[in-house]
Amino acid sequence: MHPRTLNDVLLQSVERWPDHELSFVSSTAPNSSIQSKTFTEFNHNARCLARALAEWQKPFGSIVVVYFSEHEDNMVAVWACIIAGLVPCLQPALSAQQSHKEGHVAHIRNLFSSTVWLTNESGAEQLQSIEGLEIHLMSTLRQSALAFDNVAPNWIARASKPDDDAILFLTSGSTGFSKVAVHTHRTILSACYAKGANYGLTSRSQILNWVGFDHAAGAVEMHVAPLLFGSSQLHVHASVILSDVAQFLRLIDEKSVDVSFAPNFLLAKLARDLERRTDLVGRFDLSSLRRMNSGGEAVVSKTAQTFVEVLKKLSYNPERVSFITSAGFGMTETCAGCIYGAINLAFQEPKYEFLELGEPIPGCEMRVVNPEDGMTPRQDGESGELQVRGPMVFVRYYNNPEATASSFVDGGWYRTGDMGIIENGSMRLSGRIKDTVIVHGVSYGIPELETHLQTVQGVTHSFLAAAPYRAAGQETEGFVVFYAPTFDLQNDDDAPAKLTETHRALKDIAVRMITLPPQSIVPVPMSEMEKTTLGKLSRSRLLSQFIQGGLAGHVKRADDLLSKARKTTFVEPSTDDERALASLYAGIFSMDSREVSANDNFFELGGTSIDVIRLKRECEMRLGVSEIPIIQILTHPVVSDLAAYIAGLHSTDDGHTHEYDPIIPLQLTGSKTSIFFVHPGVGEVLIFVNLAKYFQNERPFYAFRARGFESGHPFFASMDEMVSCYAAAMKRTQPHGPYAIAGYSYGGVVAFEVAKRLESQGDEVKFVGLVNIPPHISDRMHEIDWTGGMLNLAYFLGLITKGDADRLHPQLKERAREEQLSVVWEMAPPGRLAELQLTPEKLDHWVAIAGSLIECGKDYTPSGDVAALDVFFAIPLRGSKDDWLNKQLKAWGQFSRDSPQYIDVPGQHYTLMDHEHVSQFQKVFRSRLEARGL
Incomplete structure (x- = not known):
C-alpha cells in the first residue's frame, strides 16, 4: 500500500530499508566529517522527541516555528512535530537588522495568533528582545526525550489524514513580509511521487543536498521524495562546500552520489573555483553522478557546459563522467520543482542561451496565457504568463484569503508570476512579471527598492519603476530603472550635472540594497510614463519598450548628457605612463582607453581585490617595473598619482625606504563619519577592498596595514607600540571625533585598544565593531x-x-x-x-x-572598557557557533559600559568578507553604524 501521509513515509522507510542512512556534514564538523544514522536510528530519535513534544499538550494541528541552521536539527524537529500531531513552519535565517527581524517575527506571531518556537541557544539569543514568544530549546527537549527511550517505533500522537496541514513554508517575503504557503500531506506526497518518477529515484540512489532545509527544495525535493523511495541521503551545510569547493567532489566520490542540486550561481562558483584547482586534476571518481538538478534562477547554458568540462578534467576516468543537467522551475507554492528539462551536456549542445526547462512532472500541467486577462491561451512559441496546476500545488496562504484568491484563476490554475514560452511541449522562461529581482538566487523586493530610489533628488515622485532584466551572457538577473526626471533634459543648462548626480545616487542605493547597480537607468519624460487607473506604472510595458528599442532615443540622450558631464571633469592623460595606465584601466573595466581620465580612481571605476592583483601584474609587465607593491596601488588608485609613483621608481635609488603610514585609504567619497578597519592577523588589507566599495559616496573607508611589508620597515615589537601608532595615525587622518573603528579577527582587539586610547584622550568613539574575535586571545x-x-x-x-x-x-x-x-x-x-x-x-x-x-x-590581557561594543560573529574556526558566542564572545560584556550587541553574520571566520558574503555583511554592518547614530 502506498503511503498516504508523511507518517506513512517514515514508517515505510524503517520497515523496508532499516539500514539505509541519513548522513550529515555540519558547519562545525572537524575536517568536514560525516555523521550518519540509519533510518531506524533516526526514526527512534524523532519519535522520542515527538513523545516529549506531546507533553506540551498543544491541540492537534498547533503550529510550531522550527528555527535551526543545521540540516539534522531541522529534519528531526520537523518529523517530531508531524509525529506529535503538530504543524512545523520552517523559518529561514532571521535578518540581522533588528527592525526587520522584529517586524517579521511580529508579523508571524499575528498571522498565527500565537507563536511557539523550537530552536537552539543561538536562535533564542536572536529572539530574546522580542516579547510575546513561547520559546523552547532543542537541548531541553532532547533531555526530556530521554524519559521516552522505549517509545514504540510506530508511535504517533494522532493519525493524520491526507488533507490535513503537514508543513508550512515561508515565501521569500520579497514584496513585504512573508506569506505562508500551506502544504498538506496530499500535496507533498503528490510532489514526491512525481519527482521520484522524474528523477528515477530508487532504494539504491544516493542523494547529496546542500540546500537549506528551510527551503522547499531542501525539505521536499532532496529529503522527503528520496525517503519515499528508500534513497540514502547526505545533507551538507552549504558553508562546508562554499569554503572549499573540492569537498563537493570528495563527497560525490566518497558516497557514490548519483543525484545532487546546485542553483546557477553556485554552478558558476563551483566551475570558476574548481577550474583553478590544477592540483585536483584526475583526483576523483565522479562516474556515479547521473543527474544534477538546478533551480532558483535561469541556468546559463555556457555556465553549465563549463561545469561539466571541469568535472571531466578533475575526474580520473573522464570518459565515464556523463550526467543529466536538469534545469528546473518551481516555487515554494509547488513544493519546489514541478517542471524540468534534461540534457546531457557531454554529448548535446543546448539550443538557447539558457537551458530549457522542459516538461512538467507527472500530474502537473502548464500553460502560457495573456498576462493582461490571465486566461487567454498563447500560441505555441509566443511569450505569456506561465500558469501551472496539479495536486502538488499548495492549498492556500495561511490566514490570507485575499492573496490566495488572487493567485488562482478559473480552473485551478496557479499564477506563477513568470513569463514563459512553450514550444513543442517544452517550456523556457522569457522574463518575469513578479515584483522581485533574483540576484545570485536571492529574491529582492522591487517595491522596497523603488521606495528607496524614489527618495533621490532629481526623481519625480511616483514616476519611477524598476523591472527585472537579464542581458545576453549575464550570469545572474539584473534590473533596469525607468524614471521621470524633475529637470528638463532638453533645455536645462545644468542637465548634464544633475543627471550625473541623480544616476550616481540611484546606483549607490541599488548597490547597498541588492548588491548590484542597475544595468541601465533610463530617464523618460513624464508624459510617456503612462499609469493604470489605479495609479501604477506598468513595469512590463516600460521593459517591453526598452527591449524593443522604443526608448533608445531617451537612452542615447542620457548617454550624451553623461558624456558631456564627464568631459567637464575629464583630464587627458599627458605622460607615457598615464596613457599606459589609462589603457590598462580600460582593459580591466571593458572601457575605451579614450574614456579613461587621468583623474579616474581605480576603485570608483569598480576595482576589486582581484583586479588590484591583475593591475599590479600588468603594470609591471607593461611599464618595465620589477616590483610595484600592492600597497602602492592601494594608496595611489588615481591614474595620475599611480603614474607619478611609477615614474619615481625609475629615478629612486634601490635603497630608498618610503615612510611607513599604517592607514590605507580605500574609499574617500561621502560626507558621513569615516570608518577605520584594522587588519586581521595576516596584517594585510586587501580583504577590505570589496567591502569598501559599498560605502562609496557615503563615508570614507580607511584600513590599517601592519608594519613590515616594505623593505626597511621593522615589525611591531608590542601591542602597545602598534596601538600607539594606529591611534596617532587615526588622529592625523581625522583630527576630531566622533570616531568609528572596527577590526576583523585579530584586528578586533587592536581596534578595542585604539578606541580605549582615543577615549582616554577625551575623544568620542561612537562605534567599535569587533568581527569574530573574543577578548582573551593570548x-x-x-x-x-x-x-x-x-x-x-x-x-x-x-x-x-x-x-x-x-x-x-x-x-x-x-x-x-x-x-x-x-x-x-x-x-x-x-x-x-x-x-x-x-x-x-x-x-x-x-x-x-x-x-x-x-x-x-x-602577552595581551584585555582591561578597561569603552562606551559601547558591536560584536559580529560567524562560524568559528573550531567548535560550534553557540559555544563560540556564549563561551568566548560574550566575555566582551566585561569591557563595555553599555551591554554589547551581538550580531550574527553569514559565512565562516575566513569567508565572511569574501565575494559570497560581503554583500550581506555590509548591510548588517551598515545597520549597526546607523543604529549608533553615524
Whole structure:
C-alpha cells in the first residue's frame, strides 16, 4: 500500500530499508566529517522527541516555528512535530537588522495568533528582545526525550489524514513580509511521487543536498521524495562546500552520489573555483553522478557546459563522467520543482542561451496565457504568463484569503508570476512579471527598492519603476530603472550635472540594497510614463519598450548628457605612463582607453581585490617595473598619482625606504563619519577592498596595514607600540571625533585598544565593531606555532584548503622551515600563486609578519572598557557557533559600559568578507553604524 501521509513515509522507510542512512556534514564538523544514522536510528530519535513534544499538550494541528541552521536539527524537529500531531513552519535565517527581524517575527506571531518556537541557544539569543514568544530549546527537549527511550517505533500522537496541514513554508517575503504557503500531506506526497518518477529515484540512489532545509527544495525535493523511495541521503551545510569547493567532489566520490542540486550561481562558483584547482586534476571518481538538478534562477547554458568540462578534467576516468543537467522551475507554492528539462551536456549542445526547462512532472500541467486577462491561451512559441496546476500545488496562504484568491484563476490554475514560452511541449522562461529581482538566487523586493530610489533628488515622485532584466551572457538577473526626471533634459543648462548626480545616487542605493547597480537607468519624460487607473506604472510595458528599442532615443540622450558631464571633469592623460595606465584601466573595466581620465580612481571605476592583483601584474609587465607593491596601488588608485609613483621608481635609488603610514585609504567619497578597519592577523588589507566599495559616496573607508611589508620597515615589537601608532595615525587622518573603528579577527582587539586610547584622550568613539574575535586571545596566540601560522596564512590566501591545513600541521611541525614552505608551495594552485605574484621568499616574509603580530598578542590581557561594543560573529574556526558566542564572545560584556550587541553574520571566520558574503555583511554592518547614530 502506498503511503498516504508523511507518517506513512517514515514508517515505510524503517520497515523496508532499516539500514539505509541519513548522513550529515555540519558547519562545525572537524575536517568536514560525516555523521550518519540509519533510518531506524533516526526514526527512534524523532519519535522520542515527538513523545516529549506531546507533553506540551498543544491541540492537534498547533503550529510550531522550527528555527535551526543545521540540516539534522531541522529534519528531526520537523518529523517530531508531524509525529506529535503538530504543524512545523520552517523559518529561514532571521535578518540581522533588528527592525526587520522584529517586524517579521511580529508579523508571524499575528498571522498565527500565537507563536511557539523550537530552536537552539543561538536562535533564542536572536529572539530574546522580542516579547510575546513561547520559546523552547532543542537541548531541553532532547533531555526530556530521554524519559521516552522505549517509545514504540510506530508511535504517533494522532493519525493524520491526507488533507490535513503537514508543513508550512515561508515565501521569500520579497514584496513585504512573508506569506505562508500551506502544504498538506496530499500535496507533498503528490510532489514526491512525481519527482521520484522524474528523477528515477530508487532504494539504491544516493542523494547529496546542500540546500537549506528551510527551503522547499531542501525539505521536499532532496529529503522527503528520496525517503519515499528508500534513497540514502547526505545533507551538507552549504558553508562546508562554499569554503572549499573540492569537498563537493570528495563527497560525490566518497558516497557514490548519483543525484545532487546546485542553483546557477553556485554552478558558476563551483566551475570558476574548481577550474583553478590544477592540483585536483584526475583526483576523483565522479562516474556515479547521473543527474544534477538546478533551480532558483535561469541556468546559463555556457555556465553549465563549463561545469561539466571541469568535472571531466578533475575526474580520473573522464570518459565515464556523463550526467543529466536538469534545469528546473518551481516555487515554494509547488513544493519546489514541478517542471524540468534534461540534457546531457557531454554529448548535446543546448539550443538557447539558457537551458530549457522542459516538461512538467507527472500530474502537473502548464500553460502560457495573456498576462493582461490571465486566461487567454498563447500560441505555441509566443511569450505569456506561465500558469501551472496539479495536486502538488499548495492549498492556500495561511490566514490570507485575499492573496490566495488572487493567485488562482478559473480552473485551478496557479499564477506563477513568470513569463514563459512553450514550444513543442517544452517550456523556457522569457522574463518575469513578479515584483522581485533574483540576484545570485536571492529574491529582492522591487517595491522596497523603488521606495528607496524614489527618495533621490532629481526623481519625480511616483514616476519611477524598476523591472527585472537579464542581458545576453549575464550570469545572474539584473534590473533596469525607468524614471521621470524633475529637470528638463532638453533645455536645462545644468542637465548634464544633475543627471550625473541623480544616476550616481540611484546606483549607490541599488548597490547597498541588492548588491548590484542597475544595468541601465533610463530617464523618460513624464508624459510617456503612462499609469493604470489605479495609479501604477506598468513595469512590463516600460521593459517591453526598452527591449524593443522604443526608448533608445531617451537612452542615447542620457548617454550624451553623461558624456558631456564627464568631459567637464575629464583630464587627458599627458605622460607615457598615464596613457599606459589609462589603457590598462580600460582593459580591466571593458572601457575605451579614450574614456579613461587621468583623474579616474581605480576603485570608483569598480576595482576589486582581484583586479588590484591583475593591475599590479600588468603594470609591471607593461611599464618595465620589477616590483610595484600592492600597497602602492592601494594608496595611489588615481591614474595620475599611480603614474607619478611609477615614474619615481625609475629615478629612486634601490635603497630608498618610503615612510611607513599604517592607514590605507580605500574609499574617500561621502560626507558621513569615516570608518577605520584594522587588519586581521595576516596584517594585510586587501580583504577590505570589496567591502569598501559599498560605502562609496557615503563615508570614507580607511584600513590599517601592519608594519613590515616594505623593505626597511621593522615589525611591531608590542601591542602597545602598534596601538600607539594606529591611534596617532587615526588622529592625523581625522583630527576630531566622533570616531568609528572596527577590526576583523585579530584586528578586533587592536581596534578595542585604539578606541580605549582615543577615549582616554577625551575623544568620542561612537562605534567599535569587533568581527569574530573574543577578548582573551593570548592562549590562542601561544597555541599557534610557526607551522600553524604558516598554514593559517596559506589557507587565508587560498593556497590550501582548511582540511589541508588541519591535516598537514602534525605532519609538518617537526620538519625544517624551508621544507614546510616547500610542501605548501607544491600544493598551491599555480594560477593562485601567479595571481598573488608570490614567491617562496615573499611567502616566508609574510609568515614572519603574521608571526610578529602573534608575538604582540601573546602577552595581551584585555582591561578597561569603552562606551559601547558591536560584536559580529560567524562560524568559528573550531567548535560550534553557540559555544563560540556564549563561551568566548560574550566575555566582551566585561569591557563595555553599555551591554554589547551581538550580531550574527553569514559565512565562516575566513569567508565572511569574501565575494559570497560581503554583500550581506555590509548591510548588517551598515545597520549597526546607523543604529549608533553615524
